[in-house]
Amino acid sequence: MNNRTTARERKAIPGHFKALLAIVLFFLLLGGAHLVLSRYLMYIISVMGIYIIATVSLNLTNGYAGLFSLGHAGFMAIGAYASTLLTFPVSLRQAYDLPLLPALLGGQGYQWPFLPAILVAGILAAFGAVLIGAPVLRLRGHYLAVATLGFMVIITTMAKTLKWLTRGSAGIQVIPHYTNVWWVYVWALITVYVIWRIINSSYGRAMMAIRDDETAAQSQGINLVKYKLLSFVIGAFFAGVAGGLYAHLARAIRPYEFSFTMTFEIVIMLVIGGAGTMIGPVVGAALLITLGYALKPLEESLRLYGLIELVYASLLIVIMLWRPQGIVGGNLTLQGLGQWFRRLLGSTGERHKGTLPDPP
């Protein structure tokens, strides 16, 4: 799908320069926002970034490799609990019934710094993905969706029941407040970059070939298990990172937060933005988080609890019925962005194939 544009990109070095410039500009903008905007707005922007990481990483599994997974919140839970337990202040562990930490992970007397803790969070989530993925990934479509959903339920059940490790349903509070917009958006940038590099490599092409036609891909000598597992595990790694960042932003985690609602939210963001495109998940996550926080005052003043999810679900249904490829049908190139804006303004641009073709 992206072969053509990458070839063009390779020749045109200014494209890289422009991208770099855009990144620098973005971070300058973020710095400006940090000075001007309130703490609440910065919190929302951080949440947005975390969901961008989660959605972009799900896109690798779901959009590019075509493995419809409903287990993403499970990986986020693993990441959130792992980084929380590693960084929990030693002095508070006794008081909060969290003295236990395996010696392998530094033991109970050692509080990890944030960066290695986040990395371990991602690695543990990836490890979980290997464990569940190795057996489950030979299933397809529906079966895979329900099996990964089952995995997510098992993870939340464990978070509820392993009280010596997670404090059960009460959750863990007073998590150190490490996450800020910088952490979030540097990680978001890394996620987007890594996944962009993967899908523009032979790995990515193999994944997309599997998505488009598994049998044909296999007959071309593509190792199905290897590429499926790879996309699943890399997706899980970044989900773990997103979970870790979330824990240190919200400063309190409970098992039920990482359940169906969160999984579906991420899937909805991906589908609405456009699965199998580079900026689709970013747009989807940004749009839905903005919408969610914009509707929050309305929901609370009218006491219409559930309004936000209702709007999310309506959007999902509308998109599925009338624009199943998502809002965005482009990719992360300036040409793609230009096309997207032109399309937004009404003229029809080039269409790209997502996971979901037009209805018959």
Place this chain on the structure above:
Amino acid sequence: MYASGYIAQQVLNGTVLGSMYALLALGMTVIYGILRLINFAHGAVITIGAFCFYVLFVSLHLPFLAAIALVVIFGGITGILLDLVAYRKIRGGPEVALLITSLGFYIFIENLVKMLASPQPYAFRPPPFLSQVNQTAGGVTFLTIDIFILLVSVGIMVFFALFVKKTKVGIAMRAIAESGETARLVGIDINRVIGLAFVLASAIAAITGFMWGGKYGQISYAMGFMAGVKAFVAVVIGGIGSIPGAMVGGYVLGIAETFSVALLPPGYAEYRDGIVFAILILVLLLKPSGIMGERAKV
């Protein structure tokens, strides 16, 4: 180790729970057979049925039978609406598109109920004649509603099995499940048959919602999700697309779930859902075609 009365009690509890799973699985497997759709929205119809009964019976004081009849009718209407609004348009598309749409509808209905009713659970009282406590000589305690659930579900299952086997529409349903294209060629009105399948499946789900609420004494906007997903687990265990399989799967799951709670040490009841899904993953890995399913291409 355990008294026989205790075991008998658990068997009864498991069978009652299994009956409800079996009823839900019945609807899901019929729709899956015809459309290749895991209808997550099926779970939402349970919630609709339960709340509908609550409004009609508790708030509006309608007679019990009238309330039940309206619940069934309302459930059927929900089913046909789902088909008309959503699934008909994307039918024949990729199966994941159908799945995502049904998820969307589930979330939509769940949150509509949450908005209109309340995020808090409601206490749910079936009519007094169903909430009597009875005790047998062996020390087994049960409510009259347990017997109601057993009888009504067996009745529905027998009716449904006969319907699919004997009637013209039932045969048409099986024909479409076999091959939609061929069914169309021999002159079967596919839309009508699929619509009817949705009406039947959803009507059954709606009445299951009443049973669920009556059995557990409370209803909430989120009650349908786990029930719906577990019904799908029952479908997978029994063998996707097989109607007898769905019933067997429902009972196996109900009894397994009840026993996993009853036999684990106290305080481990929360493992229940985890155990159910562990069973699912095991079944998918060992025998993806299920107990009574045809050889499925997974």
